[in-house]
Amino acid sequence: MTPVADGGGLPAAYLRTGSSSFTDFVAEHEPSLIPSRRGLPPGASIDAPHGTTIVTVIFEGGVLMAGDRRATMGNIIANRDMEKVFATDEFSVVGIAGTAGLAIELVRLFQVELEHYEKIEGALMSLEGKANRLASMIRGNLGMAMQGLSVVPIFAGYDHQAGLGRIFSYDVTGGCYEEHDHHSVGSGSLFARGALKKLYRPGMSGDEAVRVAVEALWDAADDDSATGGPDVGRRIWPTVALVTADGARFIPDDGVAPVVDAIIADRQGNPGGRRGGGAA
Template structure:
């Protein structure tokens, strides 16, 4: 879509009143630019990189989301330092699991969607509105999911009206479900969820929540080959994001490293489980 040749004026489509949804505008004007606007040939199969595992948990002042850094393609490690947790706007985060390429594209479109809404409406979309908007975008990808290219993100944010962190999970059909206290998605989610159940404390601090998130990813990596644990040799740590009343931000690596070192030291004499 480029500016028209008539005196440099914008095309008429840009001047027609409509909703504040950039995705709806794109669907009407250039549907092939949407992830859901493309389809595979019948019977085709793609062995694309997949990303796992994402965890999220609330604490007294907000919510923490963390993701491992490994992407796999079948039995191969496709990437060791992939970013899977993104800030979608000032007060929300999203973590991706599933087909990595489509998931990253969906997140970028979601970021533009929220920015476009804010510019048109002059206000931030409500947290529930964001969660439901992401659900409709996932639902639009159902055709690709039926061909094996599924995207199942985890969404979390700070509710400025309620003054608390909230977590939303999804299924491939776009079903949106609010989770309480904690949740995880991805191939290592079963093991991470078990750790979260044992370690999560509702009255804990942000530092406690960060430690719990890293512990949960450590446990997931211990039993799930698709989940990458902290890589001490390469100094690759999990991506950890925090959202509270001050907004969304990421914990720097030099603050994650001592947490990882403490977890490894604590487990040195009791690694847990059979060898």
């Protein structure tokens, strides 16, 4: 237990100057609260829900991130309406793939990390700084990843210095890589990425990017059982977030539904994806 300062009040650790990193502070004084510090007993295994497919698309003036809503445990659908895309601060978002519970906890810690930095430093962290900070948190989870509890997020945000949206991907070791134009992670990423290559074009508007992202998730769900496409019967739509110079915002369900309806109409009788007007 952290010792309390003389005279009561806050523990002494809270009154000392130090790093602007909240994660480093917690790791030093209460390491058991850090998700990556909780290992499994030797030889133990756990079957936890996994998040699946996230896509990101650069458009004129910003970046879009969209995620399906399905979580799976093996061949079982564990959750049909899970949220996988989160705002990490006013100008960035993160999408999760991998072990769902651990990933959500990591995202919440990352949100606090950025808020803590802003309060201590009195300024927003740069977009690259945010991406690198998330990389170090993923690197700290390597021990859990080696036990099968991996977390592989994708990060995107608006870079005010460059005046454009940017995308960063990761591997389980904490490697951070900037992606260009578009990217996808998760079990359906192979199929989503193929769709993005065909549908993406530079200079798209935000509305066009929404259509492209939803179509990519649709194609991923068509070939990957772990990816949940738009669920028309239950009215469960992908989560879609856009980040521009004005900040991050999520498109409400009644804004995504017409996009899904348009895709269904265009693919009526031809679910493979060719839209009307072209040669067979």
